[in-house]
Amino acid sequence: MDPFQVRLRFVSALQRVNASLPTIQKALSFVVEHAATLHPELWECITDELKSASINRRINLLFLIDAIFTDDTLSATVRSVYTPHLERDLYLIFDLAVPEDRWNALLNLPAATKMISSWKSRFVLERSLLEDAEKMLEVRRAALYAMSPEKRRKTVVDAGDMQRRIEEDRERHKRLRERAWILPATAYTSQSLFGTRPEQLDPTYLTRTQTASPRAERDDVDGDRVWTTQDLDFSHMWEETSDFNDDDVEAIQEDLKLSWANQPPPPQPIPQPPIHPSRAQERFSASRPPREPASMRHPQRAP
Numbered sequence: 001m002d003p004f005q006v007r008l009r010f011v012s013a014l015q016r017v018n019a020s021l022p023t024i025q026k027a028l029s030f031v032v033e034h035a036a037t038l039h040p041e042l043w044e045c046i047t048d049e050l051k052s053a054s055i056n057r058r059i060n061l062l063f064l065i066d067a068i069f070t071d072d073t074l075s076a077t078v079r080s081v082y083t084p085h086l087e088r089d090l091y092l093i094f095d096l097a098v099p100e101d102r103w104n105a106l107l108n109l110p111a112a113t114k115m116i117s118s119w120k121s122r123f124v125l126e127r128s129l130l131e132d133a134e135k136m137l138e139v140r141r142a143a144l145y146a147m148s149p150e151k152r153r154k155t156v157v158d159a160g161d162m163q164r165r166i167e168e169d170r171e172r173h174k175r176l177r178e179r180a181w182i183l184p185a186t187a188y189t190s191q192s193l194f195g196t197r198p199e200q201l202d203p204t205y206l207t208r209t210q211t212a213s214p215r216a217e218r219d220d221v222d223g224d225r226v227w228t229t230q231d232l233d234f235s236h237m238w239e240e241t242s243d244f245n246d247d248d249v250e251a252i253q254e255d256l257k258l259s260w261a262n263q264p265p266p267p268q269p270i271p272q273p274p275i276h277p278s279r280a281q282e283r284f285s286a287s288r289p290p291r292e293p294a295s296m297r298h299p300q301r302a303p
Contacts, residue, residue: 006034007041014049017060019168021175024064031068035078043085050096055157056165059108062097063172066115069124087125094133098140103152106144107165111172113137121236 001009013027031042050061069079069086086093097112098105113134120130157165256262 003038003041006030006038007045010042010045011049014045014061014064017057017064019060019063019171024060024067027064028067028071028074031082032074032078035081039081039085043082043089047089047092047096050093054161055099055102055104055107056161056168058097059111060168062093062108062112062115065093066118070118070122083125087129090125090129090133091136094137095140098137100140100143101147101151102155103144103147104155104157105140107157109137109141109144127239 010027010030013023013030017023017027031039034042046061046065050058053061065086068074068082094112094116097108116130116134116137119125120127124130
């Protein structure tokens with residue numbers, strides 16, 4: 001199949017992409033099959049469709065892009081091929097998914113925001129790039145809510161498209177709930193015991209061309225470090241946790257009040273008076289069961 005035929009068939013598959021998983025998998029098969037030779041042409045087809053598609057189709061194409069970088073069935077080699085295209089067109093993709101001066105673009109804004117958060121946790125791109133994209137979406141949200149009522153009425157979604165969008169959102173949310181139960185590979189395989197290399201976690205690791213300075217290489221104590229799942233969790237908590245402030249001091253003080261050192265001592269037992277040995281023997285004899293039969297303990301009366 002020549003490149004022209006691949007492009008025509010891929011555009012035809014993109015036009016049929018909706019919220020259902022089979023349509024996304026069909027388009028994804030073209031992305032994987034021709035990734036080595038035709039990845040620039042396939043990526044250009046996706047961006048061209050984003051420019052000409054409706055609001056509902058744009059969110060479907062955005063989820064196709066998300067599948068390229070988050071689908072566990074794809075190899076890291078395929079993702080690394082498309083990563084430079086995503087870095088270059090990151091702002092263009094989200095600008096087309098949530099276009100300016102269109103009131104119905106608010107339908108795609110929550111999904112785009114969640115997608116960026118998912119990419120941050122999966123290390124799809126550098127964190128600074130994704131944070132800049134989040135800021136762009138926040139500015140776009142404020143601009144959309146500041147639109148005049150006249151402009152809002154021009155881009156209102158009609159009843160048929162709204163009903164179709166509700167059904168597609170229901171399908172997407174069901175698939176997202178199913179994917180929430182899937183654990184990463186480092187959580188349940190032998191890699192969690194022996195660690196994971198950075199190139200296994202970040203597909204862009206092997207494609208980076210910049211080199212560190214001699215001083216940076218000398219000061220880099222983690223150059224040959226093996227990264228585990230616990231390291232990733234700690235890195236994520238380190239990025240998300242705020243600085244030490246007065247709220248943390250109050251929480252520490254409340255925990256100290258509940259500690260065992262600040263609890264009142266337990267009540268002392270009441271001392272009992274000592275028992276005389278003879279009385280103790282009487283109590284023991286009274287509580288001891290009889291050993292002789294009743295005929296010997298109670299004499300028989302004469303008739």
